[in-house]
Amino acid sequence: KQEVTQIPAALSVPEGENLVLNCSFTDSAIYNLQWFRxxxxxxxxxxxxIQSSQREQTSGRxxxxxxxxxxxxxxxxxxxxxxxxxxxLCAVITGANSxxxxxxxxxxxxxx
Amino acid sequence: GAVVSQHPSxxxxxxxxxxxxxCRSLDFQATTMFWYRQFPKQSLMLxxxxxxxxxxxxxxxxxxxxxxxxxxxxxxxxxxVTSAHPEDSSFYICSARGRKVVYxxxxxxxxxxxxx
Numbered sequence: 001k002q003e004v005t006q007i008p009a010a011l012s013v014p015e016g017e018n019l020v021l022n023c024s025f026t027d028s029a030i031y032n033l034q035w036f037r038x039x040x041x042x043x044x045x046x047x048x049x050i051q052s053s054q055r056e057q058t059s060g061r062x063x064x065x066x067x068x069x070x071x072x073x074x075x076x077x078x079x080x081x082x083x084x085x086x087x088x089l090c091a092v093i094t095g096a097n098s099x100x101x102x103x104x105x106x107x108x109x110x111x112x
Numbered sequence: 113g114a115v116v117s118q119h120p121s122x123x124x125x126x127x128x129x130x131x132x133x134x135c136r137s138l139d140f141q142a143t144t145m146f147w148y149r150q151f152p153k154q155s156l157m158l159x160x161x162x163x164x165x166x167x168x169x170x171x172x173x174x175x176x177x178x179x180x181x182x183x184x185x186x187x188x189x190x191x192x193v194t195s196a197h198p199e200d201s202s203f204y205i206c207s208a209r210g211r212k213v214v215y216x217x218x219x220x221x222x223x224x225x226x227x228x
Contacts, residue, residue: 034216043118043205044156044219051214089155093216100146100207100217104155 002027002094006103013080014111021075021106023090028068031093035064035075038087038105047088048075080110114140116208118220125196125227133191133223135206142208145189146217147181150203162189196227 003026013019023033032051036044048057048064050073056065063076077084087105094101115138125131135145144163148156160176162168162183170176178200180192189208193200206220 032214032216043221046216049216102155
């Protein structure tokens, strides 16, 4: 059974800091991995999608890497801003039923 | 990019009544849709998976007679909470996926249901 872990559960950083959010998964046979952002009381916004054959994806100040063999992914946020404050969820797709398995998320607070 | 529209964004209903939530894929064909429930400060809990034209598959512990799911077309799935009670109050989110898994999942904006 796939398990996704995100540690720590919460993170508080000053504005401008570069930061790395970590995600680990137990079953390396994944189709792809997605990073999502969720603001309080809102749905999920897809940030980056990394297919199993890829090693990283970039969008603006965000960069996500994937190391399937070690079961790890990182989301790098450059020059963090207060508007980046949200919960960041890592999810992997595995198995014949192709369901998403989520981590519990990292709640990020960027202090002005 | 892929867009999923979910309505309503919030709803208040009386105990014992039914509420329908809609989830539409606006610019792609959603062969599979998923319904999640989220409690405050907790992660998403998958309730059911629906494929267009077939019956939904419910996760263990989810009452299929209380949470009716219909996926009649490639762009629309509905979740009906029947005979709602206060314990059904929650945040419900839908997700849609096209034919190719490699393109990932798109989520709706969620529906806050409050049963009074």
